[in-house]
Amino acid sequence: MQCINKNLIKMKKVIKISFALTLLIIVISCNKKDNITTDKHIAINAETKTELSVIKSVNVLEFGLNNVLFVGDSHAGAIIAYETKANENNQKGQAYNLNDFDKNIEELLGIQSDELIIRDLAVHPESNEAYIAISYIYGSKYIPAIIIANQSGKTRLMDLSSKHTKLKLQKSDVEDFMFYDNFKGKNLTITDLDYHKGKLYVSGLSNQDFASTLRVVDYPFTGRSSISSVEIFHAMHGQNETRAPIRSLTVVDLEGKDYLLATYTCTPLVTIPIDELVDGAQVKGKTIGDVGYGNTPIDMLKYVGQDMQKNEFEVVLLTNKNQAANVLPVAGINEANKGEGLTKFQGFGSFGFQGFKAPLAGISHVAEQDGYHILGIRRDFDSGDLQLVSFMKNLYMRISDFQSEYEMPGYTYSKEQGWVKDLQNMMKKDEGFSSEVVE
Amino acid sequence: MKYNYWFILVIIILVGCKKNKHQVQASISNVPDALVTAVYPEQNILPENILKFYIQFSEPMREGDFLKHIQLLDSKGTNLKGVFFDNLYELWTTDHKQLTILVDPGRVKTGLRQNIKQGRAFTVDENYTLTIDKTWKTISGKYLSKTYTKKFTIKEEDVEPPSIKDVVISKIKVDSKTPIILTFNEVMDVFQLKYYVRVISNNTILKGKFKVFDKGKTMQFTPENRWKEDNYQLQIDVRLEDIAANSFAGKFDQAISEAKNFQQKGYVYKKISIE
Numbered sequence: 001m002q003c004i005n006k007n008l009i010k011m012k013k014v015i016k017i018s019f020a021l022t023l024l025i026i027v028i029s030c031n032k033k034d035n036i037t038t039d040k041h042i043a044i045n046a047e048t049k050t051e052l053s054v055i056k057s058v059n060v061l062e063f064g065l066n067n068v069l070f071v072g073d074s075h076a077g078a079i080i081a082y083e084t085k086a087n088e089n090n091q092k093g094q095a096y097n098l099n100d101f102d103k104n105i106e107e108l109l110g111i112q113s114d115e116l117i118i119r120d121l122a123v124h125p126e127s128n129e130a131y132i133a134i135s136y137i138y139g140s141k142y143i144p145a146i147i148i149a150n151q152s153g154k155t156r157l158m159d160l161s162s163k164h165t166k167l168k169l170q171k172s173d174v175e176d177f178m179f180y181d182n183f184k185g186k187n188l189t190i191t192d193l194d195y196h197k198g199k200l201y202v203s204g205l206s207n208q209d210f211a212s213t214l215r216v217v218d219y220p221f222t223g224r225s226s227i228s229s230v231e232i233f234h235a236m237h238g239q240n241e242t243r244a245p246i247r248s249l250t251v252v253d254l255e256g257k258d259y260l261l262a263t264y265t266c267t268p269l270v271t272i273p274i275d276e277l278v279d280g281a282q283v284k285g286k287t288i289g290d291v292g293y294g295n296t297p298i299d300m301l302k303y304v305g306q307d308m309q310k311n312e313f314e315v316v317l318l319t320n321k322n323q324a325a326n327v328l329p330v331a332g333i334n335e336a337n338k339g340e341g342l343t344k345f346q347g348f349g350s351f352g353f354q355g356f357k358a359p360l361a362g363i364s365h366v367a368e369q370d371g372y373h374i375l376g377i378r379r380d381f382d383s384g385d386l387q388l389v390s391f392m393k394n395l396y397m398r399i400s401d402f403q404s405e406y407e408m409p410g411y412t413y414s415k416e417q418g419w420v421k422d423l424q425n426m427m428k429k430d431e432g433f434s435s436e437v438v439e
Numbered sequence: 440m441k442y443n444y445w446f447i448l449v450i451i452i453l454v455g456c457k458k459n460k461h462q463v464q465a466s467i468s469n470v471p472d473a474l475v476t477a478v479y480p481e482q483n484i485l486p487e488n489i490l491k492f493y494i495q496f497s498e499p500m501r502e503g504d505f506l507k508h509i510q511l512l513d514s515k516g517t518n519l520k521g522v523f524f525d526n527l528y529e530l531w532t533t534d535h536k537q538l539t540i541l542v543d544p545g546r547v548k549t550g551l552r553q554n555i556k557q558g559r560a561f562t563v564d565e566n567y568t569l570t571i572d573k574t575w576k577t578i579s580g581k582y583l584s585k586t587y588t589k590k591f592t593i594k595e596e597d598v599e600p601p602s603i604k605d606v607v608i609s610k611i612k613v614d615s616k617t618p619i620i621l622t623f624n625e626v627m628d629v630f631q632l633k634y635y636v637r638v639i640s641n642n643t644i645l646k647g648k649f650k651v652f653d654k655g656k657t658m659q660f661t662p663e664n665r666w667k668e669d670n671y672q673l674q675i676d677v678r679l680e681d682i683a684a685n686s687f688a689g690k691f692d693q694a695i696s697e698a699k700n701f702q703q704k705g706y707v708y709k710k711i712s713i714e
Contacts, residue, residue: 056533075533117502140499140579142535189528205528247527296527321527 055080055160058133058144061122064195064219069122069131071146072190072202079193079200081219082164086126091151095390095430096130096375098153102386105147108155111136113386121365121377124148128370130388131158132377149388167221169202188213192300194260195219196251201260201277203246214246214260216277250300250316254334261316261333263297269318269328269353271337287343288336289352296321303368305329306394317358317374319366325396328355358396366391392430399427413438473498473577475587478569479629480682481654483590486597487561490684490691492540492569493630498577499535508575509540514566522546522560535578561593597683600690601625603707608673610714611666618661619711621673628680629655635676638662638711640669655682671711677702 060072069082098104102113109116119133130149135142146158169188193202200217249262251274260272262285270285277283291297298319305315305327314330336353360366362378369375373390380387391398405411406424413421425437479493494509511519523540530539546560561567568590573583605624611617621636629651638645638660646663677687684691689701 059528074528135502137501137578137580140577142502142578189530191528205530294521296525298527321525 054164054166055144057119057135057142058146058160059119060190060193061120061131061133061146062193062195062200063122063125063131064200067124067126068195068219069124070193070195070200070219071133072193073144074189076168077188078166078168079190079202079217079221080164080166081221082158082162084124084158084162086124087129087148087150089127089129089150092128093370093372094151095373095392095432096149096151096369096388097390097432098149098151098388099380100385101149101153101377101388104149104153104155105134105386108147108157109136109145113384116386117142118364118377118386121367121375123367123369123375130367130369130375130377132388165221167217169204169215169217191246192248194250196258201249201251203249203262205245214277248297248300248318250302252302252314252316252330252333254330254337259337261300261328263291263300263318267291267293267295267297267320268342269333271333271341286337286341287352288333288339288341289354290342291318291320291326291354292323295323298364299366301366301368301374302330303393315355317360317366318355319360319363323361325358325360326355327358327396328353360391360396390430392427395423395427397427398431399424400431400433472584473500473581474584475571478571478587478589479655480626481629482626483592484594485561485591486595486683487559487563487593488596488598488683488691489561489593490542490544491628491682492542494538494540494571496536496538496577496583498579498581500531500538501576501578502529502531502535505529505538505540508572510570510572512568512570513562519560519567559596563593563595566590566592597625597681597685598690598692599625600685600701601627601679601681601687603673603675603687603709606673606675606709608709608711610712611671612714613666613668616662616665618659621658621660623656623681625681626653626655628682631679632658635679637674638671639674640671644674645671666713668713671713673709673711674706675708676706677704 055071055073056075057073058071059074060070062070062072064070064081067084067086069084071080071082073080105116106112115137117135119135121133122131123129124131127150130147132147132149134145134147136145137143144160146160147155148158149155189205191203191205193200195201198219200215200219202215202217204213204215206213245264246262247264249260252259252261252271254271258274260274260277262270262272264270267290268287269289269291270287272283272285298321299317300319301317303315303317304312306312316328316330316333318326318328320326332353332355342352360374360376362381363376364378366374366376369390372393374393374396375388375390377386377388379385389398406413406420421438428434428436474497475494476497477493477495479495480489506523506525509523511522513519522542524543526541530541531537542560546558568588571583571587573586575583577583601623607622609620611619619638632651632655633649636649636658638647645660648661648663650659650661651657652659675687680686680691687701687707688703689698
């Protein structure tokens with residue numbers, strides 16, 4: 001009996017001590033979590049506070065020559081050019097397969113995924129690291145930041161006070177009129193920028209004037225920018241559309257002459273001769289095609305693609321918000337540009353030049369990663385998870401996005417399907433599923 | 440007695456935890472309730488070809504999927520889709536307290552595909568209700584305290600560009616700071632008025648204060664210094680628009696053949712008389 005009592009007393013002590021320890025651990029971990037979050041925020045905020053004089057927002061990213069990263073800052077109405085260095089990246093050339101990228105960002109910034117806006121994506125030309133422009137919530141503000149990530153999911157923040165030059169895009173009306181009152185209502189949104197042969201082409205959209213502004217800027221910055229007012233003729237428009245804002249643009253060489261290839265909402269493809277873009281000019285663009293109505297174009301990438309016979313050809317990839325992507329071979333753009341373009345109403349379908357469709361959809365932003373990959377950032381349809389993932393050029397899909405009969409147990413590829421098996425095996429390896437490779 | 444120190448320990452721990460929780464709650468509750476403070480244009484009769492609405496909030500709001508929070512209902516209560524421009528780049532002011540929403544320009548402009556297929560977004564003599572629902576979050580994480588509604592009726596399209604000839608300016612009283620009143624013959628974009636209208640003297644912009652009245656039809660300018668015997672002029676940037684986006688540079692839906700009838704860049708002027 002005594003023995004049982006002794007054991008009971010011992011057990012009670014153990015329970016008490018365990019209870020006390022548990023409480024202490026709960027409180028410590030509770031406080032620790034708060035402190036970590038707070039400290040991290042303060043650290044990042046303290047860091048960006050010093051940046052705020054340099055940069056007020058990060059909206060558009062574009063790499064130029066010599067690893068210069070151009071950042072479009074809509075809130076400041078400025079372009080900032082950072083001289084970046086290539087970080088060592090042992091996984092260069094491999095695909096990005098970060099299917100739960102929210103967690104990486106959460107660890108880096110201590111924020112939830114709904115406190116984050118993805119603005120743009122670029123890939124460092126030398127290191128192949130991903131540069132992701134974001135705004136995230138701190139207190140009652142959005143804080144701008146650029147996250148740098150590699151294929152392993154390792155992330156860090158870009159130092160926005162690192163070596164840079166800056167160009168304020170023409171003195172804004174806001175500054176002209178500030179003495180009237182304290183209203184800072186007018187805001188230029190930079191919708192895209194493209195670097196080509198020492199010049200930056202910058203498209204913008206104002207929150208007050210429904211107008212197209214296309215600026216051509218010398219780089220290195222000279223402090224001068226020219227503004228061209230570009231007139232385009234919509235395919236279905238009986239009149240001239242002079243004020244539609246450009247949503248996405250790139251420069252293409254058509255028979256030795258440089259043209260801007262621009263897309264507008266609802267979604268005409270327009271060529272604009274670059275040599276006509278002089279200050280104050282009104283340039284007539286040519287609508288060479290219309291890839292679909294009710295659609296918003298997102299990004300345009302230019303790179304060298306391949307067909308099944310491994311013939312190389314230059315293409316422009318146009319990604320869309322409301323429909324699949326369009327692959328636009330430059331040779332096709334060239335042919336379409338020789339004609340008079342679309343000048344009258346032709347119906348409600350897609351018409352004129354539109355290249356061919358690629359099954360890239362639901363992707364927030366894309367960037368050229370390397371010779372084999374396009375990098376995309378997207379939210380998974382089912383889980384809502386943020387994903388930073390690569391797509392193989394020319395295939396424009398991820399095999400892990402699909403479940404097909406090929407994946408069924410016991411499926412046997414016929415002899416004629418050898419090339420399908422090879423392609424699928426290649427994608428499986430690329431996406432980190434080497435164990436699924438079928439011999 | 441032997442339980443006392445356990446009791447004290449538990450109390451201390453709980454108080455510690457509660458204090459943290461309380462602090463968090465206090466910091467959230469210190470944030471005032473968020474409201475939609477105004478929607479512009481303020482009037483309740485709007486032209487069929489209205490292009491823009493401005494929504495003002497009392498607190499900085501979150502970006503992303505703004506169309507989820509905005510509904511347009513017709514008089515039967517049908518939620519109309521495809522009226523507002525699904526803009527990849529939401530048009531916020533830098534303080535995130537004002538959002539510009541555009542009626543799909545493809546439906547406003549005649550001859551564009553959306554316009555041909557779907558027609559104008561609004562129907563003449565129809566009544567509409569614009570609602571901004573309270574599930575919209577502020578940046579600091581609060582919801583709007585109530586759903587906002589604006590009721591309006593649509594009347595005929597406005598395809599008349601404003602003209603400097605139609606701007607009426609009151610006379611200046613020399614040696615006074617008496618404000619002058621500018622009256623337009625229609626309602627103008629209230630925010631553009633703040634940027635595109637000035638008073639000049641010998642090519643110099645006069646410092647002073649502008650105020651907008653009458654929902655955007657009237658402005659008052661009070662000079663910082665007394666008026667002198669001088670040549671004063673009203674200077675208006677030709678980009679200044681009425682609420683259907685017709686500007687001093689011509690109407691919004693303008694053929695290229697018509698554009699030459701209007702000054703496309705710069706300013707228009709009108710002399711300001713002395714009393």
